[in-house]
Amino acid sequence: MTAAPSVHPVIDLASATGAVDALIVAGGFEERAFKVLEEARFHPDAHCVIIRYANNVLNNRTHFVRYLTEARKKLAEERIHVVTLRDTDIAGFSADFNKALANLPRDVRAMAVDISGMPAYLICTVLRILREHRSRERQTILYTSAQDYTPTRAEYDRIIADAHEEIELVPRSMVLEMGDNLVLDAFSGYRSQAGKTCLVIFAGYDPHRTAGVLDAVNPALLLLLYGKPGNPELAWRLDLSQRLHKKFERGRRTATEIVSTLEVSESLETLEEYYNYLIDDYDLVIAPISSKMDTLATYLFWERYGEVQLTFPIPIGYNPDNCPQGASTTYQMVLEPRRSLFRSQDVPATP
Structure with a gap:
Protein backbone atom coordinates (compact mmCIF):
# COMPACT_ATOMS: atom_id res chain seq x y z
CA MET A 1 0.00 0.00 0.00
CA THR A 2 1.18 3.53 -0.75
CA ALA A 3 2.74 5.21 2.28
CA ALA A 4 0.21 7.08 4.42
CA PRO A 5 0.36 10.86 4.46
CA SER A 6 2.10 12.53 7.40
CA VAL A 7 0.20 14.84 9.72
CA HIS A 8 1.79 18.16 10.68
CA PRO A 9 0.61 21.12 12.78
CA VAL A 10 0.08 24.30 10.78
CA ILE A 11 2.18 27.11 12.21
CA ASP A 12 0.89 29.88 9.93
CA LEU A 13 -2.57 29.39 8.43
CA ALA A 14 -2.34 32.59 6.42
CA SER A 15 0.72 31.33 4.56
CA ALA A 16 -0.67 27.81 4.19
CA THR A 17 -3.92 29.00 2.60
CA GLY A 18 -2.09 31.57 0.50
CA ALA A 19 -0.56 28.70 -1.46
CA VAL A 20 -3.86 27.13 -2.55
CA ASP A 21 -6.00 27.95 -5.57
CA ALA A 22 -9.27 26.91 -3.89
CA LEU A 23 -10.46 26.16 -0.38
CA ILE A 24 -13.43 23.89 0.28
CA VAL A 25 -15.04 24.49 3.67
CA ALA A 26 -18.33 23.44 5.30
CA GLY A 27 -20.38 26.00 7.21
CA GLY A 28 -20.66 24.02 10.42
CA PHE A 29 -21.76 25.29 13.83
CA GLU A 30 -18.56 24.33 15.68
CA GLU A 31 -16.12 27.18 16.29
CA ARG A 32 -13.21 25.13 15.02
CA ALA A 33 -14.91 24.78 11.64
CA PHE A 34 -14.59 28.55 11.14
CA LYS A 35 -10.91 28.94 12.06
CA VAL A 36 -9.31 28.16 8.69
CA LEU A 37 -11.56 30.50 6.73
CA GLU A 38 -11.18 33.25 9.33
CA GLU A 39 -7.37 33.13 9.23
CA ALA A 40 -7.06 32.40 5.52
CA ARG A 41 -5.12 34.69 3.24
CA PHE A 42 -6.03 33.98 -0.38
CA HIS A 43 -4.02 34.96 -3.42
CA PRO A 44 -5.87 37.27 -5.87
CA ASP A 45 -7.04 34.49 -8.20
CA ALA A 46 -8.14 32.01 -5.52
CA HIS A 47 -11.63 30.54 -5.10
CA CYS A 48 -13.65 29.31 -2.12
CA VAL A 49 -16.36 26.65 -2.12
CA ILE A 50 -18.68 26.87 0.90
CA ILE A 51 -20.91 23.91 1.69
CA ARG A 52 -24.17 25.15 3.13
CA TYR A 53 -26.22 22.91 5.41
CA ALA A 54 -29.98 23.07 4.95
CA ASN A 55 -31.43 21.08 7.82
CA ASN A 56 -33.22 21.52 11.13
CA VAL A 57 -30.16 22.47 13.22
CA LEU A 58 -30.82 25.59 15.27
CA ASN A 59 -29.46 28.87 13.78
CA ASN A 60 -28.37 27.10 10.61
CA ARG A 61 -28.80 30.16 8.39
CA THR A 62 -26.95 32.37 10.86
CA HIS A 63 -23.94 30.06 10.74
CA PHE A 64 -23.90 30.03 6.95
CA VAL A 65 -24.14 33.84 6.73
CA ARG A 66 -21.10 34.09 8.98
CA TYR A 67 -19.03 31.99 6.56
CA LEU A 68 -20.30 33.82 3.52
CA THR A 69 -19.59 37.22 5.08
CA GLU A 70 -16.03 36.18 5.93
CA ALA A 71 -15.40 34.89 2.41
CA ARG A 72 -16.70 38.15 0.93
CA LYS A 73 -14.12 40.09 2.94
CA LYS A 74 -11.35 38.25 1.12
CA LEU A 75 -12.65 37.26 -2.30
CA ALA A 76 -14.69 38.76 -5.11
CA GLU A 77 -18.27 37.48 -5.32
CA GLU A 78 -17.62 35.53 -8.52
CA ARG A 79 -14.90 33.55 -6.75
CA ILE A 80 -17.21 32.31 -4.00
CA HIS A 81 -19.25 29.20 -4.79
CA VAL A 82 -22.03 27.86 -2.54
CA VAL A 83 -23.14 24.23 -2.71
CA THR A 84 -26.08 23.20 -0.54
CA LEU A 85 -26.48 19.89 1.29
CA ARG A 86 -30.15 19.38 2.14
CA ASP A 87 -30.39 16.96 5.07
CA THR A 88 -28.64 13.82 3.79
CA ASP A 89 -29.47 14.27 0.09
CA ILE A 90 -26.03 13.20 -1.09
CA ALA A 91 -27.22 12.56 -4.66
CA GLY A 92 -28.36 16.15 -5.07
CA PHE A 93 -25.29 17.52 -3.33
CA SER A 94 -22.96 15.39 -5.45
CA ALA A 95 -24.48 16.68 -8.67
CA ASP A 96 -24.16 20.31 -7.55
CA PHE A 97 -20.64 19.83 -6.17
CA ASN A 98 -19.54 18.15 -9.40
CA LYS A 99 -20.89 21.10 -11.33
CA ALA A 100 -19.13 23.62 -9.08
CA LEU A 101 -15.78 21.88 -9.55
CA ALA A 102 -16.29 21.54 -13.31
CA ASN A 103 -16.96 25.28 -13.57
CA LEU A 104 -13.72 26.25 -11.85
CA PRO A 105 -10.99 27.56 -14.18
CA ARG A 106 -8.61 24.90 -15.49
CA ASP A 107 -5.66 26.51 -13.71
CA VAL A 108 -7.26 25.91 -10.27
CA ARG A 109 -5.13 22.94 -9.27
CA ALA A 110 -3.84 23.37 -5.71
CA MET A 111 -6.93 22.64 -3.64
CA ALA A 112 -7.43 22.35 0.12
CA VAL A 113 -10.31 20.76 2.01
CA ASP A 114 -11.12 21.79 5.57
CA ILE A 115 -12.87 18.73 7.05
CA SER A 116 -13.39 20.31 10.50
CA GLY A 117 -17.09 21.02 9.96
CA MET A 118 -18.04 17.90 7.99
CA PRO A 119 -19.74 14.69 9.14
CA ALA A 120 -18.16 11.42 8.05
CA TYR A 121 -20.34 10.76 5.00
CA LEU A 122 -19.69 14.28 3.68
CA ILE A 123 -15.91 14.00 4.16
CA CYS A 124 -15.88 10.83 2.08
CA THR A 125 -18.18 12.25 -0.59
CA VAL A 126 -16.25 15.50 -0.98
CA LEU A 127 -12.91 13.71 -1.25
CA ARG A 128 -14.23 11.17 -3.74
CA ILE A 129 -15.57 13.81 -6.09
CA LEU A 130 -12.65 16.20 -5.71
CA ARG A 131 -10.05 13.50 -6.28
CA GLU A 132 -11.86 12.32 -9.40
CA HIS A 133 -11.80 15.86 -10.79
CA ARG A 134 -8.16 16.43 -9.82
CA SER A 135 -6.78 12.89 -10.10
CA ARG A 136 -3.35 14.14 -11.21
CA GLU A 137 -3.00 16.68 -8.41
CA ARG A 138 -2.19 16.58 -4.72
CA GLN A 139 -4.81 17.81 -2.27
CA THR A 140 -4.21 19.43 1.11
CA ILE A 141 -6.39 18.31 4.03
CA LEU A 142 -6.87 20.71 6.94
CA TYR A 143 -8.33 19.72 10.30
CA THR A 144 -8.72 21.87 13.42
CA SER A 145 -9.04 20.25 16.83
CA ALA A 146 -11.25 21.73 19.54
CA GLN A 147 -10.12 23.21 22.84
CA ASP A 148 -12.73 21.34 24.88
CA TYR A 149 -14.68 18.22 24.01
CA THR A 150 -17.85 16.63 25.29
CA PRO A 151 -18.14 14.75 27.48
CA THR A 152 -15.78 16.74 29.70
CA CYS A 323 -20.64 20.44 20.50
CA PRO A 324 -16.86 20.71 21.05
CA GLN A 325 -15.92 24.20 22.15
CA GLY A 326 -13.26 26.55 20.82
CA ALA A 327 -10.56 26.03 18.20
CA SER A 328 -7.11 24.68 18.99
CA THR A 329 -4.38 23.33 16.70
CA THR A 330 -4.90 23.04 12.96
CA TYR A 331 -3.25 20.06 11.29
CA GLN A 332 -2.33 19.57 7.67
CA MET A 333 -1.57 16.63 5.45
CA VAL A 334 -1.00 16.35 1.74
CA LEU A 335 -2.63 13.52 -0.20
CA GLU A 336 -0.73 12.19 -3.17
CA PRO A 337 -2.60 12.22 -6.50
CA ARG A 338 -5.42 9.72 -6.65
CA ARG A 339 -3.85 7.94 -9.61
CA SER A 340 -0.82 6.97 -7.52
CA LEU A 341 -2.97 5.09 -5.01
CA PHE A 342 -4.55 2.74 -7.52
CA ARG A 343 -3.30 -0.76 -8.14
CA SER A 344 -4.09 -0.15 -11.80
CA GLN A 345 -2.80 3.04 -13.38
CA ASP A 346 -5.51 3.03 -16.04
CA VAL A 347 -7.31 6.00 -14.56
CA PRO A 348 -8.68 8.61 -16.99
CA ALA A 349 -6.85 11.92 -16.98
CA THR A 350 -8.60 14.94 -15.58
CA PRO A 351 -10.43 16.71 -18.42
Whole structure:
Protein backbone atom coordinates (compact mmCIF):
# COMPACT_ATOMS: atom_id res chain seq x y z
CA MET A 1 0.00 0.00 0.00
CA THR A 2 1.18 3.53 -0.75
CA ALA A 3 2.74 5.21 2.28
CA ALA A 4 0.21 7.08 4.42
CA PRO A 5 0.36 10.86 4.46
CA SER A 6 2.10 12.53 7.40
CA VAL A 7 0.20 14.84 9.72
CA HIS A 8 1.79 18.16 10.68
CA PRO A 9 0.61 21.12 12.78
CA VAL A 10 0.08 24.30 10.78
CA ILE A 11 2.18 27.11 12.21
CA ASP A 12 0.89 29.88 9.93
CA LEU A 13 -2.57 29.39 8.43
CA ALA A 14 -2.34 32.59 6.42
CA SER A 15 0.72 31.33 4.56
CA ALA A 16 -0.67 27.81 4.19
CA THR A 17 -3.92 29.00 2.60
CA GLY A 18 -2.09 31.57 0.50
CA ALA A 19 -0.56 28.70 -1.46
CA VAL A 20 -3.86 27.13 -2.55
CA ASP A 21 -6.00 27.95 -5.57
CA ALA A 22 -9.27 26.91 -3.89
CA LEU A 23 -10.46 26.16 -0.38
CA ILE A 24 -13.43 23.89 0.28
CA VAL A 25 -15.04 24.49 3.67
CA ALA A 26 -18.33 23.44 5.30
CA GLY A 27 -20.38 26.00 7.21
CA GLY A 28 -20.66 24.02 10.42
CA PHE A 29 -21.76 25.29 13.83
CA GLU A 30 -18.56 24.33 15.68
CA GLU A 31 -16.12 27.18 16.29
CA ARG A 32 -13.21 25.13 15.02
CA ALA A 33 -14.91 24.78 11.64
CA PHE A 34 -14.59 28.55 11.14
CA LYS A 35 -10.91 28.94 12.06
CA VAL A 36 -9.31 28.16 8.69
CA LEU A 37 -11.56 30.50 6.73
CA GLU A 38 -11.18 33.25 9.33
CA GLU A 39 -7.37 33.13 9.23
CA ALA A 40 -7.06 32.40 5.52
CA ARG A 41 -5.12 34.69 3.24
CA PHE A 42 -6.03 33.98 -0.38
CA HIS A 43 -4.02 34.96 -3.42
CA PRO A 44 -5.87 37.27 -5.87
CA ASP A 45 -7.04 34.49 -8.20
CA ALA A 46 -8.14 32.01 -5.52
CA HIS A 47 -11.63 30.54 -5.10
CA CYS A 48 -13.65 29.31 -2.12
CA VAL A 49 -16.36 26.65 -2.12
CA ILE A 50 -18.68 26.87 0.90
CA ILE A 51 -20.91 23.91 1.69
CA ARG A 52 -24.17 25.15 3.13
CA TYR A 53 -26.22 22.91 5.41
CA ALA A 54 -29.98 23.07 4.95
CA ASN A 55 -31.43 21.08 7.82
CA ASN A 56 -33.22 21.52 11.13
CA VAL A 57 -30.16 22.47 13.22
CA LEU A 58 -30.82 25.59 15.27
CA ASN A 59 -29.46 28.87 13.78
CA ASN A 60 -28.37 27.10 10.61
CA ARG A 61 -28.80 30.16 8.39
CA THR A 62 -26.95 32.37 10.86
CA HIS A 63 -23.94 30.06 10.74
CA PHE A 64 -23.90 30.03 6.95
CA VAL A 65 -24.14 33.84 6.73
CA ARG A 66 -21.10 34.09 8.98
CA TYR A 67 -19.03 31.99 6.56
CA LEU A 68 -20.30 33.82 3.52
CA THR A 69 -19.59 37.22 5.08
CA GLU A 70 -16.03 36.18 5.93
CA ALA A 71 -15.40 34.89 2.41
CA ARG A 72 -16.70 38.15 0.93
CA LYS A 73 -14.12 40.09 2.94
CA LYS A 74 -11.35 38.25 1.12
CA LEU A 75 -12.65 37.26 -2.30
CA ALA A 76 -14.69 38.76 -5.11
CA GLU A 77 -18.27 37.48 -5.32
CA GLU A 78 -17.62 35.53 -8.52
CA ARG A 79 -14.90 33.55 -6.75
CA ILE A 80 -17.21 32.31 -4.00
CA HIS A 81 -19.25 29.20 -4.79
CA VAL A 82 -22.03 27.86 -2.54
CA VAL A 83 -23.14 24.23 -2.71
CA THR A 84 -26.08 23.20 -0.54
CA LEU A 85 -26.48 19.89 1.29
CA ARG A 86 -30.15 19.38 2.14
CA ASP A 87 -30.39 16.96 5.07
CA THR A 88 -28.64 13.82 3.79
CA ASP A 89 -29.47 14.27 0.09
CA ILE A 90 -26.03 13.20 -1.09
CA ALA A 91 -27.22 12.56 -4.66
CA GLY A 92 -28.36 16.15 -5.07
CA PHE A 93 -25.29 17.52 -3.33
CA SER A 94 -22.96 15.39 -5.45
CA ALA A 95 -24.48 16.68 -8.67
CA ASP A 96 -24.16 20.31 -7.55
CA PHE A 97 -20.64 19.83 -6.17
CA ASN A 98 -19.54 18.15 -9.40
CA LYS A 99 -20.89 21.10 -11.33
CA ALA A 100 -19.13 23.62 -9.08
CA LEU A 101 -15.78 21.88 -9.55
CA ALA A 102 -16.29 21.54 -13.31
CA ASN A 103 -16.96 25.28 -13.57
CA LEU A 104 -13.72 26.25 -11.85
CA PRO A 105 -10.99 27.56 -14.18
CA ARG A 106 -8.61 24.90 -15.49
CA ASP A 107 -5.66 26.51 -13.71
CA VAL A 108 -7.26 25.91 -10.27
CA ARG A 109 -5.13 22.94 -9.27
CA ALA A 110 -3.84 23.37 -5.71
CA MET A 111 -6.93 22.64 -3.64
CA ALA A 112 -7.43 22.35 0.12
CA VAL A 113 -10.31 20.76 2.01
CA ASP A 114 -11.12 21.79 5.57
CA ILE A 115 -12.87 18.73 7.05
CA SER A 116 -13.39 20.31 10.50
CA GLY A 117 -17.09 21.02 9.96
CA MET A 118 -18.04 17.90 7.99
CA PRO A 119 -19.74 14.69 9.14
CA ALA A 120 -18.16 11.42 8.05
CA TYR A 121 -20.34 10.76 5.00
CA LEU A 122 -19.69 14.28 3.68
CA ILE A 123 -15.91 14.00 4.16
CA CYS A 124 -15.88 10.83 2.08
CA THR A 125 -18.18 12.25 -0.59
CA VAL A 126 -16.25 15.50 -0.98
CA LEU A 127 -12.91 13.71 -1.25
CA ARG A 128 -14.23 11.17 -3.74
CA ILE A 129 -15.57 13.81 -6.09
CA LEU A 130 -12.65 16.20 -5.71
CA ARG A 131 -10.05 13.50 -6.28
CA GLU A 132 -11.86 12.32 -9.40
CA HIS A 133 -11.80 15.86 -10.79
CA ARG A 134 -8.16 16.43 -9.82
CA SER A 135 -6.78 12.89 -10.10
CA ARG A 136 -3.35 14.14 -11.21
CA GLU A 137 -3.00 16.68 -8.41
CA ARG A 138 -2.19 16.58 -4.72
CA GLN A 139 -4.81 17.81 -2.27
CA THR A 140 -4.21 19.43 1.11
CA ILE A 141 -6.39 18.31 4.03
CA LEU A 142 -6.87 20.71 6.94
CA TYR A 143 -8.33 19.72 10.30
CA THR A 144 -8.72 21.87 13.42
CA SER A 145 -9.04 20.25 16.83
CA ALA A 146 -11.25 21.73 19.54
CA GLN A 147 -10.12 23.21 22.84
CA ASP A 148 -12.73 21.34 24.88
CA TYR A 149 -14.68 18.22 24.01
CA THR A 150 -17.85 16.63 25.29
CA PRO A 151 -18.14 14.75 27.48
CA THR A 152 -15.78 16.74 29.70
CA ARG A 153 -13.26 15.29 32.11
CA ALA A 154 -15.54 16.28 35.01
CA GLU A 155 -18.42 14.32 33.45
CA TYR A 156 -16.14 11.34 32.91
CA ASP A 157 -15.04 11.37 36.54
CA ARG A 158 -18.66 11.47 37.71
CA ILE A 159 -19.73 8.67 35.39
CA ILE A 160 -16.99 6.24 36.40
CA ALA A 161 -17.15 7.04 40.12
CA ASP A 162 -19.77 4.36 40.74
CA ALA A 163 -19.25 2.33 37.56
CA HIS A 164 -17.47 -0.96 37.16
CA GLU A 165 -15.81 -2.15 33.97
CA GLU A 166 -18.76 -1.10 31.83
CA ILE A 167 -20.71 2.15 31.66
CA GLU A 168 -24.46 2.04 31.13
CA LEU A 169 -25.07 5.78 31.46
CA VAL A 170 -24.52 7.42 28.08
CA PRO A 171 -22.83 10.83 28.52
CA ARG A 172 -24.21 13.93 26.85
CA SER A 173 -23.28 14.23 23.21
CA MET A 174 -23.55 16.55 20.23
CA VAL A 175 -25.39 13.85 18.26
CA LEU A 176 -28.87 12.69 19.19
CA GLU A 177 -30.10 9.11 19.09
CA MET A 178 -29.55 6.83 16.13
CA GLY A 179 -31.66 7.60 13.09
CA ASP A 180 -30.65 5.59 10.03
CA ASN A 181 -27.73 3.64 8.63
CA LEU A 182 -26.63 5.44 5.47
CA VAL A 183 -25.06 3.32 2.72
CA LEU A 184 -24.21 5.46 -0.30
CA ASP A 185 -24.07 3.89 -3.76
CA ALA A 186 -20.55 5.21 -4.31
CA PHE A 187 -19.28 3.38 -1.22
CA SER A 188 -21.43 0.24 -1.39
CA GLY A 189 -18.51 -2.03 -2.26
CA TYR A 190 -18.83 -5.54 -3.69
CA ARG A 191 -20.49 -8.37 -1.79
CA SER A 192 -19.28 -11.95 -2.24
CA GLN A 193 -21.49 -15.01 -2.55
CA ALA A 194 -20.35 -16.24 0.85
CA GLY A 195 -22.19 -13.39 2.51
CA LYS A 196 -20.09 -13.43 5.69
CA THR A 197 -19.26 -9.95 6.95
CA CYS A 198 -16.60 -8.45 9.17
CA LEU A 199 -17.76 -5.08 10.51
CA VAL A 200 -15.04 -2.59 11.47
CA ILE A 201 -16.19 0.19 13.78
CA PHE A 202 -14.09 3.19 14.70
CA ALA A 203 -15.68 3.44 18.13
CA GLY A 204 -16.36 6.86 19.60
CA TYR A 205 -18.65 7.92 22.45
CA ASP A 206 -22.08 7.22 20.96
CA PRO A 207 -22.86 3.57 21.71
CA HIS A 208 -26.41 3.98 20.35
CA ARG A 209 -24.91 4.49 16.87
CA THR A 210 -22.71 1.43 17.33
CA ALA A 211 -25.80 -0.58 18.29
CA GLY A 212 -27.64 0.74 15.24
CA VAL A 213 -24.97 -0.24 12.74
CA LEU A 214 -24.56 -3.66 14.39
CA ASP A 215 -28.28 -4.30 14.00
CA ALA A 216 -28.17 -3.17 10.36
CA VAL A 217 -25.12 -5.22 9.32
CA ASN A 218 -25.39 -8.20 11.72
CA PRO A 219 -21.75 -9.20 11.14
CA ALA A 220 -20.17 -12.58 11.72
CA LEU A 221 -17.02 -10.82 12.97
CA LEU A 222 -16.62 -7.48 14.72
CA LEU A 223 -13.47 -5.35 14.90
CA LEU A 224 -13.63 -2.42 17.32
CA LEU A 225 -10.95 0.21 16.75
CA TYR A 226 -10.65 2.41 19.84
CA GLY A 227 -9.14 5.84 19.40
CA LYS A 228 -6.22 7.10 21.42
CA PRO A 229 -6.25 10.93 21.35
CA GLY A 230 -3.17 12.68 20.03
CA ASN A 231 -3.21 14.98 23.08
CA PRO A 232 -1.99 13.03 26.17
CA GLU A 233 -4.24 15.16 28.37
CA LEU A 234 -7.23 13.52 26.68
CA ALA A 235 -6.07 9.95 27.27
CA TRP A 236 -9.06 9.34 29.58
CA ARG A 237 -11.31 9.47 26.51
CA LEU A 238 -9.88 6.14 25.36
CA ASP A 239 -10.97 4.55 28.63
CA LEU A 240 -14.42 6.08 28.30
CA SER A 241 -14.89 4.74 24.77
CA GLN A 242 -13.76 1.26 25.81
CA ARG A 243 -16.14 1.17 28.77
CA LEU A 244 -19.07 2.39 26.69
CA HIS A 245 -18.47 -0.35 24.11
CA LYS A 246 -17.50 -3.22 26.38
CA LYS A 247 -20.94 -4.80 26.07
CA PHE A 248 -20.53 -5.09 22.30
CA GLU A 249 -17.45 -7.27 22.73
CA ARG A 250 -19.69 -10.12 23.88
CA GLY A 251 -22.03 -12.31 21.85
CA ARG A 252 -20.00 -12.57 18.63
CA ARG A 253 -16.40 -13.10 17.56
CA THR A 254 -14.75 -9.77 18.33
CA ALA A 255 -11.29 -8.27 18.07
CA THR A 256 -10.17 -4.92 19.48
CA GLU A 257 -7.30 -2.62 18.59
CA ILE A 258 -6.12 0.83 19.68
CA VAL A 259 -5.21 3.39 17.02
CA SER A 260 -4.39 7.08 17.08
CA THR A 261 -7.26 9.49 16.44
CA LEU A 262 -4.75 11.83 14.76
CA GLU A 263 -2.13 9.76 12.95
CA VAL A 264 -3.83 8.42 9.85
CA SER A 265 -1.01 5.95 9.22
CA GLU A 266 -1.83 3.89 12.34
CA SER A 267 -5.42 3.34 11.27
CA LEU A 268 -4.41 2.50 7.70
CA GLU A 269 -1.83 -0.02 8.87
CA THR A 270 -4.36 -1.74 11.12
CA LEU A 271 -7.00 -1.87 8.40
CA GLU A 272 -4.46 -3.26 5.96
CA GLU A 273 -3.43 -5.99 8.40
CA TYR A 274 -6.99 -7.20 8.95
CA TYR A 275 -7.89 -6.84 5.28
CA ASN A 276 -5.06 -9.15 4.24
CA TYR A 277 -6.07 -11.68 6.87
CA LEU A 278 -9.84 -11.69 6.28
CA ILE A 279 -10.65 -10.63 2.73
CA ASP A 280 -10.58 -14.14 1.22
CA ASP A 281 -13.34 -15.28 3.56
CA TYR A 282 -15.26 -12.16 4.59
CA ASP A 283 -16.75 -9.02 3.14
CA LEU A 284 -15.41 -5.95 4.91
CA VAL A 285 -17.71 -3.12 6.06
CA ILE A 286 -16.29 -0.05 7.82
CA ALA A 287 -18.25 2.40 9.98
CA PRO A 288 -16.29 5.53 11.01
CA ILE A 289 -18.04 6.81 14.17
CA SER A 290 -15.02 8.31 15.93
CA SER A 291 -12.74 11.17 14.85
CA LYS A 292 -12.67 13.00 11.52
CA MET A 293 -9.12 11.79 10.98
CA ASP A 294 -10.33 8.21 11.38
CA THR A 295 -12.88 9.02 8.68
CA LEU A 296 -10.05 10.27 6.48
CA ALA A 297 -8.22 6.98 7.02
CA THR A 298 -11.42 5.09 6.17
CA TYR A 299 -11.80 7.02 2.92
CA LEU A 300 -8.19 6.47 1.86
CA PHE A 301 -8.52 2.76 2.58
CA TRP A 302 -11.69 2.58 0.48
CA GLU A 303 -9.94 4.46 -2.32
CA ARG A 304 -7.34 1.74 -2.40
CA TYR A 305 -9.75 -1.18 -1.91
CA GLY A 306 -13.02 -0.28 -3.60
CA GLU A 307 -14.59 -3.65 -2.76
CA VAL A 308 -14.88 -2.52 0.86
CA GLN A 309 -18.22 -1.05 1.89
CA LEU A 310 -18.53 2.12 3.97
CA THR A 311 -21.57 2.65 6.15
CA PHE A 312 -22.53 5.76 8.10
CA PRO A 313 -24.79 5.62 11.18
CA ILE A 314 -26.77 8.88 11.05
CA PRO A 315 -28.33 10.45 14.16
CA ILE A 316 -31.81 11.96 14.05
CA GLY A 317 -30.25 15.36 14.68
CA TYR A 318 -27.61 17.42 16.48
CA ASN A 319 -27.55 19.49 19.64
CA PRO A 320 -25.15 22.43 19.11
CA ASP A 321 -25.11 23.09 22.88
CA ASN A 322 -23.10 19.89 23.33
CA CYS A 323 -20.64 20.44 20.50
CA PRO A 324 -16.86 20.71 21.05
CA GLN A 325 -15.92 24.20 22.15
CA GLY A 326 -13.26 26.55 20.82
CA ALA A 327 -10.56 26.03 18.20
CA SER A 328 -7.11 24.68 18.99
CA THR A 329 -4.38 23.33 16.70
CA THR A 330 -4.90 23.04 12.96
CA TYR A 331 -3.25 20.06 11.29
CA GLN A 332 -2.33 19.57 7.67
CA MET A 333 -1.57 16.63 5.45
CA VAL A 334 -1.00 16.35 1.74
CA LEU A 335 -2.63 13.52 -0.20
CA GLU A 336 -0.73 12.19 -3.17
CA PRO A 337 -2.60 12.22 -6.50
CA ARG A 338 -5.42 9.72 -6.65
CA ARG A 339 -3.85 7.94 -9.61
CA SER A 340 -0.82 6.97 -7.52
CA LEU A 341 -2.97 5.09 -5.01
CA PHE A 342 -4.55 2.74 -7.52
CA ARG A 343 -3.30 -0.76 -8.14
CA SER A 344 -4.09 -0.15 -11.80
CA GLN A 345 -2.80 3.04 -13.38
CA ASP A 346 -5.51 3.03 -16.04
CA VAL A 347 -7.31 6.00 -14.56
CA PRO A 348 -8.68 8.61 -16.99
CA ALA A 349 -6.85 11.92 -16.98
CA THR A 350 -8.60 14.94 -15.58
CA PRO A 351 -10.43 16.71 -18.42
